[in-house]
Amino acid sequence: MSSKRTVQFKIYRYDPDRDDKPYMQDISVELEESDKKLLDALVRLKAKDDSLSFRRSCREGVCGSDAMNINGKNGLACLTSIDELPQPITLRPLPGLPVIRDVIVDMTQFFKQYHSIKPYLVNNDPAPERERLQSPEDREELNGLYECILCACCSTSCPSFWWNPDKFVGPAGLLAAYRFLADTRDQATTERLDNLEDPYRLFRCHSIMNCVDVCPKNLNPTKAIGKIKDMMVRRAV
């Protein structure tokens, strides 16, 4: 198990202020027994070389900021156990988004798609005195949808999103879209479906299922997308 050990890394490095082009850096770090997650190792690496740049915040899989490509698969550094990773551990930025520096990517396009599906409850009834209640059964429909932390692991592992990041909403955005389509309190079902009825926005999903494979919260965007497609078909017949 964990003990004092040296771990080898290969890390994508690029600082536009200094480098002409990106390169892979070979670097190793000695870990303490208490270092269990990849993020612990990255913090040790940064103490050694403070120019190594990555995002991090909550260190418990809630903020979603330390998403990166780890040995070829997208994941969160804070939820990935170091000892389970073959070495050298290869770290790259999330694929398909512009690199700002090292493993930090520009998430603008990802959030643009997310905002495009109106990720909030639309209900035009006058605000009630108390909460808008749901039955436990209705609430159950939202399980597996609301837990998304917007880390972008799924969308940046999706070939359809790589090809059309400006036109295809992507798995994260579509999961959020279904979260509101499935919400009994939401009144914008028609508008939401209209918004997705397009050769690209929804239908570029070809059920490749990379999103399901990488989601650090074990969610299933493909299933949610299938349900939106069902709704589209049902309202057409």
Added chain:
Amino acid sequence: MEFWQFHPTGVAGAGVLITEGVRGEGGILRNSSGERFMERYAPNLKDLASRDVVSRSMVTEINEGRGCGTEKDHVLLDITHLSPENIMKRLPGIREISIQFAGVDPIKAPIPVVPTCHYQMGGIPTNYKGQVVVPKDGNSNVPVPGFYAAGECACASVHGANRLGTNSLLDLLVFGKSAGETVVADFESGQLTLKPLPDDAADVSLARIARLESQTNGVEVNDVRLDMQRTMQKHAGVFRFADMLKEGVTKIMEVAERAKYTQIKDKSKVWNTARTEALELDNLIEVAKATMVSAEARKESRGAHVRDDAIDCAETPNGRDDKNWLKHTLWFSEGNRLDYKPVNLQPMSADVEPIALAKRTY
């Protein structure tokens, strides 16, 4: 600024929080002999006693040698008596955290936990409208025009020296909304008289960055931060001791002095997280100084601030000295100066009676 809440149940070693809800659902804290020790400390509320009480009880168990694990440095949070269906349905996130960070499936085995530093009751003093208030001409709560604060950085003084779980929602939803409405109302009123910004307004910030850029033979940001963390944990933790606080003030000033000479190697102008961390450290040092100096000065126990030299007797129940210390501490960065202001115990609604001060029992 001396009042800090330690959340009782952080995953041992990782610090990740296990929600209060686990004890709400029937979770039990146990020591090395499997005893439900909270029965001794809080016979009525047991595991559901206030956070500060549970945290102190846990630390007492550990300090007295009844901790668990090879280092006897934590206690156990047990929900193995709950049905797996109930755990999966009511506490799925907690099960995930426990498996991830403690390597323990709480359906089968108890979760190792320790109290972890969680929330500061103090902050930038505000009124209920989110306006920052300062003492001026004998009035202790004069709003500073155009200066607002809300959330954990603010102190609207509803928490007092302690805080109940979920009260952060009060800070965010009630005072956040209130502060937002005040900002709009103040600016729309046209009555706001703001002083013109001096020409050198940016100089202080620029000087901080310039200092970092040119620092040579300095100290590592990481080393200073670790020193600060260890000093605070040792000298201003769950339990506080008169001599340790005194020594803590000297020590944190030494750490603060070193923080003036932090050095970064990364000088890039693109997304420089080394620089961000160095600047953040300066801010953390301010909070650490405020905490230690205020805590050393408050010669009583109150809420989350518990001193060994405060006597529990009829005049000072639980060591709380209302005669001399029923007051807020105000800390000023310049010269580490302290001032005090009275506590408002009067509800804003005339028809609500104030709650009388009484000894805390659980």
